[in-house]
Amino acid sequence: MNTAASRRRPATIHDVAREAGVSRGTVSRVLNGGHYVSPTAKAAVEAAIRRTGYVVNRHARSLITGRSDSVAFLLTEPQERFFEDPNFNVLLRACTQALADRDIPLILMIAGTEDERRRNLRYIEAGHVDGVLLVSSHSGDPVVTRLHEAGVPVVACGKPLGQTARIGYVAADDRGGARDMVRHLYASGRRRIATVGGPLDTPGGVERLAGYRETLDECGLPADETLIATGDYSRASGEEAARVLLERAPDIDAVFVASDLMAQGVLDTLARAGRRVPEDIAVGGFDDSPAALSSRPALTTIRQPWDRISAEMVRTLLARIAGEEPSAVILPTALVRRESA
Amino acid sequence: MNTAASRRRPATIHDVAREAGVSRGTVSRVLNGGHYVSPTAKAAVEAAIRRTGYVVNRHARSLITGRSDSVAFLLTEPQERFFEDPNFNVLLRACTQALADRDIPLILMIAGTEDERRRNLRYIEAGHVDGVLLVSSHSGDPVVTRLHEAGVPVVACGKPLGQTARIGYVAADDRGGARDMVRHLYASGRRRIATVGGPLDTPGGVERLAGYRETLDECGLPADETLIATGDYSRASGEEAARVLLERAPDIDAVFVASDLMAQGVLDTLARAGRRVPEDIAVGGFDDSPAALSSRPALTTIRQPWDRISAEMVRTLLARIAGEEPSAVILPTALVRRESA
DNA sequence: CATGCGTCTGTGAGCGTTCACAGTAGAGAA
DNA sequence: TTCTCTACTGTGAACGCTCACAGACGCATG
CATH class of the missing domain: 3.40.50.2300 (Response regulator)
Structure with missing residues (x-):
């Protein structure tokens, strides 16, 4: 390995060709899949590449192929x-x-x-x-x-x-995830299930809310717009949304929150209001972010397969x-x- | 703007030169700072660039300059x-x-x-x-x-x-930050100041511990190895380190923790041990991460100028x-x- | 024996730039 | 006038690669 030499002037395809005793074309073919190259030539080229420490110059390649490979x-x-x-x-x-x-x-x-x-x-x-x-x-x-x-x-x-x-x-599957969570809340006996949705100009905001609505309907629970609040995925907006919900519908026994960060805010507000989680109110998040684990109590949530x-x-x-x-x-x-x- | 045409074959420096009525060389000079170019030519080239929607081909440039500009x-x-x-x-x-x-x-x-x-x-x-x-x-x-x-x-x-x-x-300035924090703890009347350091194979771990030691010395407090614990910057390691410290030195009245995440862990352990923060024990973090704001109580910490x-x-x-x-x-x-x- | 085909190889051209160099024009000095 | 200097401009030669093409070879087929 001529480390010193290869530093001042990196090996080119020419060097490899000379070293391997073949032409540029053959080296190029080996580099690009090795089709139409005899086993002998291929081996010689690969050995030469190793000896010279050759690495393809992507700029030269891109110049002619038109691809950038990035x-x-x-x-x-x-x-x-x-x-x-x-x-x-x-x-x-x-x-x-x-x-x-x-x-x-x-x-x-x-x-x-x-x-x-x-x-x-x-x-x-x-x-x-x-x-x-x-x-x-x-x-x-x-x-x-x-x-x-x-x-x-x-x-x-x-x-x-x-x-x-x-x-x-x-x-x-935002909608499906929301459905799973609301079904889970329903299955655990909750009947006054509120939600804190995300912004309605984001797909998550729209779909998770849709999933919530569908499942309420599916479970035979009445659609109640006072149970629906919206945040911007921030913790602070979760706090605020929970305040609004508690005021509008003090009898809620579950909240499906469209993000873990907002769910943290919801937990804060609930704690301040003296509601116990999950005894008085169940809280479901979305994302399974680190916040879900570190919050007290730890959040039941929906994991996205990132x-x-x-x-x-x-x-x-x-x-x-x-x-x-x-x-x-x-x-x-x-x-x-x-x-x- | 010939958007359609420029899509199938992006304008090259040749096109610009022709359009501006000058040579490639002049266009190139305009592109690279505009030295030794007459105002007339420069204006013509700039207009031509705008008209053709020309953008330099970085691959071609890199090929000859040897720089990648990335x-x-x-x-x-x-x-x-x-x-x-x-x-x-x-x-x-x-x-x-x-x-x-x-x-x-x-x-x-x-x-x-x-x-x-x-x-x-x-x-x-x-x-x-x-x-x-x-x-x-x-x-x-x-x-x-x-x-x-x-x-x-x-x-x-x-x-x-x-x-x-x-x-x-x-x-x-990790060392200086640590000094500031320990001085602050000392100034607020604390005299049994412990620390939870970071890993000693990281610069932060080494320097922050050094700052802690220096300041104790400067304040005339005795060096006491039982007051020093180490974590790996994770929340869990903070919990564990605080447990160790409380056991070794139950009388500590302050802890300087080398990261906010670990400080959260320390707060958890202190809460579980029934120690009030900051009444019984003061806790100082490092990083000013979002965690510092969301923890209860909010962390006094050191902001790094990221x-x-x-x-x-x-x-x-x-x-x-x-x-x-x-x-x-x-x-x-x-x-x-x-x-x- | 000619023909065709598939496999393999080398060669020249060209991708779009920059750079070095040569050359021009005009201004000022000798 | 002539020379020099400066400001500016155009031209050919790279940079390192891929691609199209042409040619060579072996082998089977007619």
């Missing part, structure tokens, strides 16, 4: 909300690793402000990445349309709301890049029983 | 620990944005396993990035040495321990890439007074 992870959130969300960490981490398995670097992009959005779109539309993993919770996000119009392969995390364009996405979501996002994005049509993937959630319900 | 954010942690750490989010986010301001994409790399480490090193050593923002807490990390030997510009977050190689880094740390990491890395010598930057922390002390 993928953007684009986060479009006005606030820092997502970065505080523990789910986001899991998602980002798992996507990075799923891509790394295929030797594709992940480029992290954050488009909080209008300016950042413009810059990132410019970068993406210039063809500097082959595709985009999109994390954008809000409906009517102009980024989605722009990317779609530019013909850039996109896979969104969660169903993009209010989007006419056919765009691929991967999501947890590892599978990430894996599917990467898989479908690569399929899309390879020319397949956009697809929608919905993955099942799981009820996690702890102390609060 | 930077890696490399996380080397055996466990998921860092991803759970709220500080990490702030750091990653701020670095991404500081780089975006300079139009440099951030490539996220995670080297948890040995295999991932090898792959990422291979990528970096091949020159696919111009430099590395390194987040690695443990001493003796082989990655640091490898990168240094390969001559890749590196800036670490936190002082790399046990490293002979001169490597640039940016860190919060936004400035990120900005400095990016600044010094770019300086290093430009040829400057590695530098060490230590940034001041701030005491945040809440209820626990």
Whole structure:
């Protein structure tokens, strides 16, 4: 290993070819799958690559193929909300690793402000990445349309709301998860089941509320709008929503909360109001975030399969890049029983 | 804007040159700072760029310049620990944005396993990035040495321990922060001040403990090894460490804990032992993470200037890439007074 | 024996930039 | 006038790779 030499001038495909006694073309073929290469030549090339420490120059390759062999992870959130969300960490981490398995670097992009959005779109539309993993919770996000119009392969995390364009996405079964939780509350004898929903311009907000409504109906409980409050997924909004609920309907015996963070806030308010959980009121969360474990009592919640979501996002994005049509993937959630319900 | 046309074949520098009635060379000069270009030509080129929607092909540029105009954010942690750490989010986010301001994409790399480490090193050593923002807490990390030997510009977050190689880094003033906290505890009348330190193979663990020791000495309090416990920054380890401390020294009236997460664990144990905070025992944390605000009572803690740390990491890395010598930057922390002390 | 086919190999061209160099024009100095 | 200097401009040659093509070889088929 000529470490010193390879540092000052990295080995090129020429060096490998010379070393192996073959032509550039043959080396290139070995690099790209090894079809139409004799076993002898292939072995010689592989040995030469090892000896020279050759690593392909991706820029040169990209220049001619037109592919960049990289993928953007684009986060479009006005606030820092997502970065505080523990789910986001899991998602980002798992996507990075799923891509790394295929030797594709992940480029992290954050488009909080209008300016950042413009810059990132410019970068993406210039063809500097082959595709985009999109994390954008809000409906009517102009980024989605722009990317779609530019013909850039996109896979969104969660169903993009209010989007006419056919765009691929991967999501947890929010509605099913909500149903499971409300059924669980009902099965444990609760009959006055309230809910704290998420923002209605997010898919989670819409679907989880729908699941709640469906299940109430299915169980024969009356639809009662005073039992429905809405938050913005923050802890503070959970506190506030619980206050409102207690005032409007003091006799509630269960709350299904659309996120663990909000559920923490709900627990705070309930504790302050002297209600015991789960004796007086059962509380069900959503996400199975670390907060669910650290809250007192520990939260019964719905686990979203983030590892599978990430894996599917990467898989479908690569399929899309390879020319397949956009697809929608919905993955099942799981009820996690702890102390609060 | 010929959106349709520009999609099937993006404008090249040739198109711009033709459109502006100048040569490739002139366009290139405008693109790279505009020196030695007449105002007329410059204006013509800029207009042509706008009309054609031209965006530079970074692959072609990189091929000849040898630079990639991208930077890696490399996380080397055996466990998921860092991803759970709220500080990490702030750091990653701020670095991404500081780089975006300079139009440099951030490539996220995670080297948890040995295999991932090898792959990422291979990528970096091949020159696919111009430099590395390194987040690695443990001493003796082989990655640091490898990168240094390969001559890749590196800036670490936190002082790399046990490293002979001169490597640039940016860190919060852990020792000073610890001093501030212990002085604060002393000033509020506490005289039996214990500590729960971090792992001693992390710079935070070492420095914060040192600051604790120095301040005890400075205040004329006796050095007492039974007052020192160690955790691994996790909440559970905080619980355990507090148990140990209470057993060894039931008369303690203050604890300086080297992280907010551990401090939460300490609070749990104290509550279970019937000790009131801050009446019986004062508790000081470190990090000013969201956990500090949500714990009951809210934690008095030390804020690390993550936004400035990120900005400095990016600044010094770019300086290093430009040829400057590695530098060490230590940034001041701030005491945040809440209820626990 | 010619023909065709499948497997393997080398060669030239070109991807879109930057860089070094050569060259032009105009201003000022000798 | 002539020379020099500065400001500006255009041109060819890379950078390292892939792709299309052409050619060579062995083998089976007609």
